[in-house]
Amino acid sequence: MNSLAWLRYFEANRRNFIEPDWSAPMPLSGGLRAHLASSLSHFQLGESGGGSHLFAQAARQTEEDAPYVGALELFVAEEGEHARLLQNLVARFGGRLITRHWTHLLFRTARRALGLNFEIQVLLIAELVGTAYYRVLQRRVRDPILDQVCERILADEAQHVAFHLDHLRDIHAGLLPVERAAWSLQFQLLFSAALRVAWLDHRAALRATGSKRAEFFADARGECIRFLDSLTAREAHEILFSGEATR
Ligand SMILES: [Fe+2]
Ligand SMILES: [Fe+2]
Numbered sequence: 051m052n053s054l055a056w057l058r059y060f061e062a063n064r065r066n067f068i069e070p071d072w073s074a075p076m077p078l079s080g081g082l083r084a085h086l087a088s089s090l091s092h093f094q095l096g097e098s099g100g101g102s103h104l105f106a107q108a109a110r111q112t113e114e115d116a117p118y119v120g121a122l123e124l125f126v127a128e129e130g131e132h133a134r135l136l137q138n139l140v141a142r143f144g145g146r147l148i149t150r151h152w153t154h155l156l157f158r159t160a161r162r163a164l165g166l167n168f169e170i171q172v173l174l175i176a177e178l179v180g181t182a183y184y185r186v187l188q189r190r191v192r193d194p195i196l197d198q199v200c201e202r203i204l205a206d207e208a209q210h211v212a213f214h215l216d217h218l219r220d221i222h223a224g225l226l227p228v229e230r231a232a233w234s235l236q237f238q239l240l241f242s243a244a245l246r247v248a249w250l251d252h253r254a255a256l257r258a259t260g261s262k263r264a265e266f267f268a269d270a271r272g273e274c275i276r277f278l279d280s281l282t283a284r285e286a287h288e289i290l291f292s293g294e295a296t297r
Pocket of ligand 2 (some may be wrong): 129177206207210
């Protein structure tokens with residue numbers, strides 16, 4: 051993994067943003083606004099947080115790969131920026147922020163259950179499910195400010211997935227095929243559980259936008275399949291490439 055390249059990416063990405071016009075006219079009905087405010091407040095809580103546990107784990111387990119720890123810090127700061135954008139959206143839709151929720155507690159407990167790689171995996175699953183959520187909102191809701199925020203978050207989350215993918219590729223390079231299969235199975239089970247929890251939590255808002263369970267699930271499953279394909283495609287490429295090199 052080229053940690054330095056990721057550190058430079060996150061540094062550059064901080065400067066690349068135009069602040070939405072939060073006072074722009076509101077085109078949405080009161081009912082939809084209330085559903086969105088409540089749902090977004092849960093995501094706002096999920097996107098906030100300091101990451102000190104993650105940094106400590108990373109410093110211990112990556113043999114002091116300082117650029118990786120630096121990139122992780124900027125990644126968490128970027129999630130904090132998402133939390134700030136969501137906070138403004140919640141206010142725009144007339145809602146209130148929350149400071150605790152059972153899904154957040156579940157997420158935090160899962161993150162800290164095992165070591166660094168498991169924590170990265172839990173974060174990655176949240177990125178995949180979150181991507182589906184923001185994509186449905188962007189497709190279904192006609193508010194230019196929500197659209198602008200979703201655009202920004204979706205662009206960042208795509209890079210976050212690539213960042214975690216890079217980290218996990220290094221781990222996978224040292225696994226036997228049967229260990230990779232076991233990892234893939236547990237990943238898919240955890241992803242499926244997280245997707246169901248997200249639907250339970252956000253179904254009222256998603257339904258209020260006109261979306262259905264099948265749409266949200268298809269988007270999220272597509273993200274998961276693309277991620278797993280990228281992980282194995284690169285491995286296949288590397289095997290092929292090293293085979294050619296030794297011929
Ligand atoms: Fe985020
Ligand atoms: Fe993210």
